[in-house]
Amino acid sequence: MEKTINITLKVWKQRNPKSQGAFETYTLNNISIDSSFLEMLDILNEQLINEGKEPVVFDHDCREGICGMCSLFINGRPHGPDDDVTTCQLHMRKFHDGETITVEPWRSAAFPVIRDLMVDRNAFDKIIQAGGYVSVNTGGVPDANAIPIPKDKADAAMDAASCIGCGACVAACKNGSAMLFVSAKVSQLALLPQGRIETAKRAKAMIAKMDELGFGNCTNTGACEAECPKNVSISNIARLNREFLFAKLKD
Amino acid sequence: MWLFKSSIGKKLIMSISGIFLILFLTFHMGMNVTAIFSEEAYNGICELLGVNWYAIVGTLVLASGFLVHVIFAFLLTLQNRKARGNKRYVHSKAPAGVEFASQNMLVLGLIVCMGLLLHFAQFWYNMQFAELIGNHSNNLIGSPSDGAAFIKHWFSIPWVCAAYLVWFAALWFHLTHGFWSALQTLGWNNAIWINRLKCISNIFATVIFGGFASVVIVFYFKSLV
Known part of the structure; x- marks a missing residue:
């Protein structure tokens, strides 16, 4: 049987480079531990769109760890808690049921935030x-x-x-x-x-x-x-x- | 000029001035350890480092090397904080394998500076500086060139000993990172040498710490008996 977890997400939301930005909290239920972190964000965005809310903006492209598009500072570490993988290769099995996951954009003066989790x-x-x-x-x-x-x-x-x-x-x-x-x-x-x-x-x-x-x-x-x-x-x-x-x- | 403008140039200045200070520390540690074995020999060195042109020029070169190291430390730290940006991570942890010292070099350096102030007030001010202003007569503790008397006096006081040991500990941390980091900046490093250099760093920092600390501890216990 497939195992699922319920999680709380604390995601950085920022309308444009000049706006202040703040964390927004979302809850997600029944996330398969076999799904990747980005698939989990896709599920979140689908849920937000169905509710008529703005989806979370994040960078991604190849989703196989070779293009360098995905970023995300997850729970205090770039590309999340797993070692030697990109965010797209990170799986939800690295998190436990009921966990609050903090997701921030790269923070550096040379990488200004474009919107939400996407940086330039x-x-x-x-x-x-x-x-x-x-x-x-x-x-x-x-x-x-x-x-x-x-x-x-x-x-x-x-x-x-x-x-x-x-x-x-x-x-x-x-x-x-x-x-x-x-x-x-x-x-x-x-x-x-x-x-x-x-x-x-x-x-x-x-x-x-x-x-x-x-x-x-x-x-x-x-x-x-x-x-x-x-x-x-x-x-x-x-x-x-x-x-x-x-x-x-x-x- | 690239030395002052480029990031690697400024780091080169930190590296060279750091290595220069490391050499001085090695000399100072050797000189101190002499005091454990022979107070006369130690006083001989003190006399040599009193007021003569070699010692004064040496002191000035040392002081300028030290100032360069401190000024560039602040300059680089300010630039680095600016590069980090105004927004900080709310949730951030140092990754495994990152030395504590490497992330706190400025703070450790400041502790070293504070120790240095205490040390100047207790030793240098009463020794080389006293001679420099023409005071060759005995003060409360001893003659300006009687270094051993100063050691015996200050290291019989428990809080002074504790302060010096804290100072040396901060120096130990600073050196464990600084030594190999200086060589990495010079470009002397690769996948094999990095572990060797880190190991040499730790051994060197411990020898320096041990040398300095042993003088404090030995003279403290000597003062008890």
Whole structure:
């Protein structure tokens, strides 16, 4: 038999970026523990629409943990109480019957709230536009053995590339720092021969943009790494520091 | 200039000034421990660090390093609070694996500063500063270069000992994070070294704490007998 739970939701409601915003409380009954957190929010919204009320606005897209659209600060943790998953992969079995679940948007000066639980993460796109690419035309897919790459480098680049840019690192950081995101984006290219060439330029440009957009300064607390749904390591931050400092010292 | 403008530049300043202060602490701890073994040797060092140009220049360099560390700490903290935004999470918990010290470096630093004020009033003011203003004669506790007399006097008072131990404990927390964090900022870190550096941090902070605390404890018990 399918198990269901009754829950109370405390959800942040905010009409627009300028309005004050406040928590609103909803009760939901008979939620299957097999449903995902976002499916639960869908049920809530359907219930609200049927009652003639405004639904709760939240970001979501692929719902399989790879697009980086879903966010939500659930019960004091980005992407909720489960480890190494995004909100869309979080299931209601992680909550117990009668629990009150607090749902807040990412809170950071660089991520202003658009409405309710949806925040503007354009700042990340601007950082990528500043240098998070390889600027030569790479043509078709080259033969896998054409450029030999050590296995450990390939693995580290792949691990850095697993960053989906969801912003949980900024949301978790007490300083609102985007260093984990930027370091992952710099590392995934710096570790591979094609991206290596522009590393110095890229690190300088992306850090300059990150500072300009009002993200905080990293103090190495490691909260980002602990909350990252993709387990991106702060050793990437050390690599970014290294690349940036060497680049500046060479100037 | 990038050193003062960029986030990593400012962190580099924190890192370098921090490492400089760590080196000074190591020297100061070594000098204190000398007092346990030989009060004459300790007074020898005190005499060396009285009023002469090397000691005064050294003190000024140290003070400026300290000021840089404090000024940038406040500058960075203010920026970080602004970046965090005005709205705070109502429900938030530190994730597992995040050190207590790492989230409270400014508070720990302030405790260290307060301890430093007490320490200046009790030791430095009566020693190097007294000589600096030309007072070479004995005051209530002893001659300005008789460091051992000051140690014996202050560490016979229980509340002074307790205050110093609290001070050293705050320093221990500050160092457990500060040591490896400084190296991470310099870029010396990877998936393997992070655990080694954290381990070295803990050992180093404990050695510093142990060295300083042992002097307080030894002289307190010596004052009882």
